[in-house]
Amino acid sequence: MLSLKNLFRLTENNTNIQTEIVAGLTTFLTMVYIIVVNPAILSAAGVPFEQVFMATIISAVVGTLCMGFFANYPIAIAPGMGLNAYFASVVAAEGLSYQTVFGTVFVAGILFILLSLTTLRETLIKAIPSSLKYGITSGIGLFIAFNGLKMAGIVAPNEANIVGLGDLHQPMTLLTLIGLFITLILFVWNMKGALFIGMLITTIIAIFTGQLSFSEGYISTPPTPVFFDLDIAGVFSQSLYTIVFAFLLVTIFDTTGTMIGVAEQAGFMKNGNMPRAKAALLSDATATTVGSMFGTSPSTAYIESTSGVAAGGRTGLTSVIVALLFALSIFFTPIISAVANIPAITSPVLIIVGCFMMEGLAKINWKSFVEAFPAFAIILSMPLTSSIATGISIGFITYPLLKLVCGRGTEVHWLLYLFGVIFIIQMAFFPTH
Numbered sequence: 333m334l335s336l337k338n339l340f341r342l343t344e345n346n347t348n349i350q351t352e353i354v355a356g357l358t359t360f361l362t363m364v365y366i367i368v369v370n371p372a373i374l375s376a377a378g379v380p381f382e383q384v385f386m387a388t389i390i391s392a393v394v395g396t397l398c399m400g401f402f403a404n405y406p407i408a409i410a411p412g413m414g415l416n417a418y419f420a421s422v423v424a425a426e427g428l429s430y431q432t433v434f435g436t437v438f439v440a441g442i443l444f445i446l447l448s449l450t451t452l453r454e455t456l457i458k459a460i461p462s463s464l465k466y467g468i469t470s471g472i473g474l475f476i477a478f479n480g481l482k483m484a485g486i487v488a489p490n491e492a493n494i495v496g497l498g499d500l501h502q503p504m505t506l507l508t509l510i511g512l513f514i515t516l517i518l519f520v521w522n523m524k525g526a527l528f529i530g531m532l533i534t535t536i537i538a539i540f541t542g543q544l545s546f547s548e549g550y551i552s553t554p555p556t557p558v559f560f561d562l563d564i565a566g567v568f569s570q571s572l573y574t575i576v577f578a579f580l581l582v583t584i585f586d587t588t589g590t591m592i593g594v595a596e597q598a599g600f601m602k603n604g605n606m607p608r609a610k611a612a613l614l615s616d617a618t619a620t621t622v623g624s625m626f627g628t629s630p631s632t633a634y635i636e637s638t639s640g641v642a643a644g645g646r647t648g649l650t651s652v653i654v655a656l657l658f659a660l661s662i663f664f665t666p667i668i669s670a671v672a673n674i675p676a677i678t679s680p681v682l683i684i685v686g687c688f689m690m691e692g693l694a695k696i697n698w699k700s701f702v703e704a705f706p707a708f709a710i711i712l713s714m715p716l717t718s719s720i721a722t723g724i725s726i727g728f729i730t731y732p733l734l735k736l737v738c739g740r741g742t743e744v745h746w747l748l749y750l751f752g753v754i755f756i757i758q759m760a761f762f763p764t765h
Contacts, residue, residue: 347644355640356645360658363410371388385662388410390623391631392619395409397655400650404647407591409615409631409632411631412582412630415472429563431563438624445614470693471711473690480681484679507543507676508679530681531678544670546670559625590633591609713726
């Protein structure tokens with residue numbers, strides 16, 4: 333029988349079972365917030381809570397196990413932040429059901445699997461300039477932070493300025509501010525699992541203030557996972573190609589960037605290349621496809637995996653431990669359901685994660701207008717239009733156009749011209765809601 337030591341090549345990677353277990357627990361604690369936040373966001377869009385809860389865990393377990401066994405990396409997979417909020421905004425648009433939007437996620441997942449089997453993924457990543465990549469990530473950061481502010485009531489509709497400062501005396505808004513500052517303090521203290529611990533402290537405060545109760549108990553039989561009736565035909569009949577592309581593009585960038593970051597920290601990179609990269613990317617693509625079938629938004633590699641690497645995790649055994657812990661959480665549905673219904677507990681996570689995603693702004697060449705304006709347009713349009721797809725479209729249209737008119741058109745990859753034309757046609761004749 334093949335031992336864990338040999339299966340995950342622990343000796344070769346200078347680690348042991350105990351270290352890998354501690355690393356897995358560390359990674360899990362830093363990202364466990366997703367099993368509360370993801371159902372909270374998607375259930376607000378009408379998707380049944382228990383369905384999203386189970387789908388979140390299934391996609392996390394499937395993707396993370398694939399990562400552990402096939403790629404042997406200490407990288408965890410779960411539904412990504414930003415894309416879940418975008419999913420909810422698309423569902424809220426007139427004429428679109430969540431079954432149809434899950435269809436777009438499924439199509440994006442299939443395309444992601446196909447791209448992961450070819451060199452097209454690398455070509456696409458290289459073709460898109462850094463300014464657009466950083467603009468997309470930062471725009472999503474503002475998008476989800478703005479959603480967190482709205483959920484908490486910190487900002488509210490305002491006739492004069494579209495939005496304005498909300499009523500800070502409301503109990504839920506006040507609790508959000510308290511939870512936010514507690515979590516910020518934990519981050520300043522460099523406490524591992526600060527997001528989760530911040531949510532835990534806010535939950536305890538909510539119990540004492542009477543804003544949270546567990547009337548349904550604490551532990552229960554896990555909900556039965558159900559395959560969604562995906563409306564794939566609706567993706568094509570309603571011309572939702574921009575939405576498919578948005579899910580696909582952001583997932584590719586998010587996953588690739590995260591995997592490279594974790595691999596560099598752990599010392600896995602070899603001459604600028606990441607060994608077993610295809611297996612790692614297939615893990616993410618598989619999780620996205622499976623997750624859409626059960627009822628959740630696209631999955632991605634989690635940057636929180638770096639906390640497990642910092643704790644000594646070096647192999648896929650760390651990922652397997654994370655997957656097992658996610659699987660155990662299915663028995664705590666009543667607790668998670670009650671917590672998810674309190675915006676004050678989940679909103680600080682959205683706001684803080686949004687801040688993390690703004691890091692790329694420092695890498696944009698703001699002194700070059702041709703590079704800066706498309707990124708600025710993306711960052712501005714995503715939160716104001718509540719659409720990641722719209723932001724991507726505007727960036728892909730303005731970047732090649734500005735390069736072309738200033739005589740630098742040869743610097744632009746032909747794929748950007750192709751996508752620019754496609755997005756112009758899409759926005760002019762087949763606009764998404």
